[in-house]
Structures are given as structure tokens and as C-alpha cells.
Amino acid sequence: MKYLEEYRNPLLAKALLDRIAAAANRVGRPVTIMEVCGSHTQAIGRYGIRKLLPPGIRLISGPGCPVCVTSASDVDKALWLACREGLIFTTFGDMMRVPGTGGASLQRLRASGADVRVVSSALDCIALAEKEPKREVVFMGIGFETTAPTVASMVRTSRRKGIGNLSVFSVHKIVPPALRLLIRDPEIKLDGFLCPGHVSIMLGSAAYAFLPEAGKAAIIAGFEPVDIIEGVWLLLEQLGKGVPEVVIQYSRVVRPEGNPRAMAVMEEVFETRDAQWRGLGTIPESGLSLRAAYAQFDAERRFAVPGIQAEDNPGCSCGTVLRGVMDPEECPLFRRLCTPANPVGPCMVSSEGSCAAHYRYG
Amino acid sequence: MCIAFPGKILSIAENGLAIVDIGGIRREVCLDLLAEEVRTGDYVISHAGYAIQRIDEAVAREDLELLREILDDEVP
Numbered sequence: 001m002k003y004l005e006e007y008r009n010p011l012l013a014k015a016l017l018d019r020i021a022a023a024a025n026r027v028g029r030p031v032t033i034m035e036v037c038g039s040h041t042q043a044i045g046r047y048g049i050r051k052l053l054p055p056g057i058r059l060i061s062g063p064g065c066p067v068c069v070t071s072a073s074d075v076d077k078a079l080w081l082a083c084r085e086g087l088i089f090t091t092f093g094d095m096m097r098v099p100g101t102g103g104a105s106l107q108r109l110r111a112s113g114a115d116v117r118v119v120s121s122a123l124d125c126i127a128l129a130e131k132e133p134k135r136e137v138v139f140m141g142i143g144f145e146t147t148a149p150t151v152a153s154m155v156r157t158s159r160r161k162g163i164g165n166l167s168v169f170s171v172h173k174i175v176p177p178a179l180r181l182l183i184r185d186p187e188i189k190l191d192g193f194l195c196p197g198h199v200s201i202m203l204g205s206a207a208y209a210f211l212p213e214a215g216k217a218a219i220i221a222g223f224e225p226v227d228i229i230e231g232v233w234l235l236l237e238q239l240g241k242g243v244p245e246v247v248i249q250y251s252r253v254v255r256p257e258g259n260p261r262a263m264a265v266m267e268e269v270f271e272t273r274d275a276q277w278r279g280l281g282t283i284p285e286s287g288l289s290l291r292a293a294y295a296q297f298d299a300e301r302r303f304a305v306p307g308i309q310a311e312d313n314p315g316c317s318c319g320t321v322l323r324g325v326m327d328p329e330e331c332p333l334f335r336r337l338c339t340p341a342n343p344v345g346p347c348m349v350s351s352e353g354s355c356a357a358h359y360r361y362g
Numbered sequence: 363m364c365i366a367f368p369g370k371i372l373s374i375a376e377n378g379l380a381i382v383d384i385g386g387i388r389r390e391v392c393l394d395l396l397a398e399e400v401r402t403g404d405y406v407i408s409h410a411g412y413a414i415q416r417i418d419e420a421v422a423r424e425d426l427e428l429l430r431e432i433l434d435d436e437v438p
Contacts, residue, residue: 012429144363255415259415260397
């Protein structure tokens with residue numbers, strides 16, 4: 001077992017697609033499924049899964065790309081921090097090209113001399129802060145429940161080691177409040193959700209109980225083609241039976257109880273606050289900020305980051321795309337003014353963004 | 363961004379870091395977030411420098427077996 005090739009078996013995919021066709025017939029009406037996670041969007045594009053499904057079974061992308069849903073105001077705050085004299089600003093790579101107000105980005109700031117560095121793990125920042133004890137190191141904490149516990153663990157380790165020059169600018173968000181908002185939106189008509197597999201490793205399945213209560217099917221799916229196709233099949237079976245529930249397809253890693261240790265670490269360091277999502281507006285208790293007990297690691301407190309009135313590019317439709325109301329191709333900028341090489345909005349910047357996936361894979 | 367990779371634990375150090383073989387590349391990952399005990403030879407799924415869950419081999423085999431039954435039904 002390598003846990004990859006097994007789930008890329010084309011014969012298995014073909015057999016499941018036949019099951020999907022039969023289940024779709026039984027359902028007998030068009031079905032719209034939202035894949036919440038950006039990694040699902042990318043995998044669905046890469047493996048051409050959308051085109052393998054019967055007509056009438058529509059997969060639309062949701063707000064599950066953390067870079068894409070980061071508000072322009074939070075991008076501007078990151079840029080403000082990265083400009084501080086002597087400061088080292090660290091971030092995951094996806095964030096580098098996301099435009100803030102007026103098209104500024106971390107990448108452009110770096111080109112003009114700011115010390116902006118890409119890291120692949122929050123842990124890298126500890127080594128950096130130890131190596132540069134006279135400089136302030138700020139890490140941009142971005143991501144959902146999959147990532148926030150890793151940053152929380154790093155903060156705990158920093159405190160234990162007595163590191164005094166490292167802090168986190170947290171734009172972390174949690175997934176369930178956004179899904180609650182989407183199922184109440186009359187513009188968005190969804191039959192079910194492919195729930196984010198790696199977020200669900202942490203959360204477990206009970207966190208989505210409100211979806212079946214609202215009549216929505218919910219499958220927690222993995223990221224290989226057989227996982228996703230099996231997830232769609234299980235979802236259609238649920239719709240056929242008319243009994244929505246939360247089912248774990250990705251059971252080799254997702255347990256019903258989630259990962260209680262990781263969630264406890266996250267909850268020790270972070271507390272929820274209202275957060276602004278690009279496209280969805282402000283969602284109560286959907287963001288994570290550092291608790292008072294960890295105030296010294298909170299970059300917003302440490303540097304008194306000001307509130308910034310940001311401006312989205314007026315032509316950009318990312319907000320509507322993120323809610324699943326508009327397909328990327330329907331945006332007037334798509335492929336004309338907005339391309340991966342020259343992105344106008346965040347959905348074209350991140351490889352997990354709906355627009356970038358549509359651009360690359362059609 | 364929530365991308366995570368399966369890999370096999372090659373060794374575990376006393377400081378809670380492990381060396382994991384992820385697709386033929388050796389990477390150091392932190393075990394701090396795992397709720398379940400792991401040993402050398404176990405598979406874990408890793409994200410951003412952290413192992414976030416042990417892969418349950420028994421469950422994985424059982425699921426694949428069920429899927430293969432679907433495949434067997436298919437082939438005449």
C-alpha cells in the first residue's frame with residue numbers, strides 16, 4: 001500500500017462512473033454538488049472529472065481556497081506589515097502574488113526590497129527567528145482547520161523555547177460557518193456537498209450535522225480520482241434514497257471524532273472572531289485570532305496594525321465565483337484580462353482557485 | 363492549500379520529529395498534532411511540516427476490497 005496508485009486505478013474509476021450513471025438516472029433530475037475544497041477543485045480539473053460525469057450532474061467550486069477568500073483588506077494589512085523596517089515577513093507561497101488594493105502584492109514588495117520569504121511550514125519560522133534574534137519575524141497564518149493547528153503548535157513551541165521575536169498575522173478561517181451561510185443563500189441551489197477531506201481529518205464528521213438537517217447530502221471525500229468519483233456516486237445514492245446524511249468516503253484518514261489532539265492545540269492558541277471573506281462578506285465567528293494568553297505572538301497587537309479600507313478591483317468577479325453563483329468562464333475578464341500570468345483576482349492566482357483550474361484544465 | 367501527502371515513517375527522533383518517505387523524498391515532519399500513537403513503518407498523512415493523521419491500513423484495505431467487488435461485478 002502506498003495510498004496513491006490504488007486510488008488512481010482507471011478500471012475502478014470506470015466502474016464507479018457506470019454506477020454514477022445508474023444513480024443519476026434513478027435521481028432523475030439535474031443535480032448540483034459543491035466541492036468545497038480548493039484541492040478538490042484542482043484535482044477535479046486535473047483529472048477531467050467534470051467531463052466524465054453524466055450531463056445534469058454539475059460540480060461547482062466553493063469557498064475552500066484560503067488564499068481566494070482572504071479579503072482585500074487582510075491582504076493590505078499583510079502588505080503594511082511586510083513594509084515595516086527591519087521586519088522579516090514569511091508566508092506560504094500561494095499568498096505571494098495575491099493583489100491588494102491597487103494591484104500591490106507581496107511579490108512586488110519583495111522586488112522593491114522588502115524582506116518577504118516563502119516557507120513551507122510554520123515551523124521554519126522558529127529556526128529563522130532563532131537565526132535572526134535582533135529582527136522581528138512575522139508569519140502570515142492562513143488556512144482552514146487543516147493548517148491552523150500546525151500554526152498553533154508552532155506558537156506553543158515558540159513560547160516553550162522563549163522566542164521573543166516571532167509573531168503570527170492570523171487570517172485563519174474555519175469552514176462550517178461559511179457552509180451554513182451558503183445553504184441559507186437563495187441564489188445558491190445545492191443538492192449536496194463534497195466536504196473537504198483534510199479539514200475533516202481535524203473536524204471529524206459531526207461538525208457537518210447541520211447539512212443533512214437542512215436536507216443536503218454530505219460526503220467527506222479524499223483527493224485521488226477514485227476518491228472523488230466514489231464520493232459523487234455515494235452522494236447520488238443518498239439523493240436517490242432521499243435520506244441525507246454525513247458519510248465518510250475518505251475513511252482511511254477521517255475518523256468520526258476527527259483529530260481531537262490537533263483541535264485542542266488549535267483551541268488553546270486561537271479563539272473565533274468575526275471574519276471578512278472575499279465574496280461572502282463578514283461571517284460571525286468564522287475567523288481565528290490569537291487568544292489573550294498568546295498576545296505577544298499576535299502580530300496585530302504587536303505592531304498595532306491599523307484598519308485598512310481596501311478596494312477590490314471593480315471588474316473582478318471572484319466574489320460571485322466563490323459563492324458558486326458564476327462560472328469562471330462567465331466572468332468578462334476571464335482569459336482576456338485575467339490569466340495566471342497576470343491575475344486580476346485571487347481565484348486566478350492560487351492554483352487551487354476555481355478560475356486558475358478552469359483556465360488550465362477547461 | 364490544504365494539500366497533504368501520505369508517507370511512511372522511516373524513523374522517529376526523541377524531539378517529536380520524524381523522517382517520513384513521501385513519494386520517495388525524505389521529509390522531516392513534526393508529530394505534535396497526532397492523537398494516535400505511531401511507530402516506524404506506519405503511514406501518516408502530512409501537511410505543512412506536520413503529520414496530521416495516522417493512515418488506518420485495515421480500513422483502507424477493507425474499503426479497497428469493497429471497491430474491487432464493484433469492479434468484479436462490472437467485468438462479465
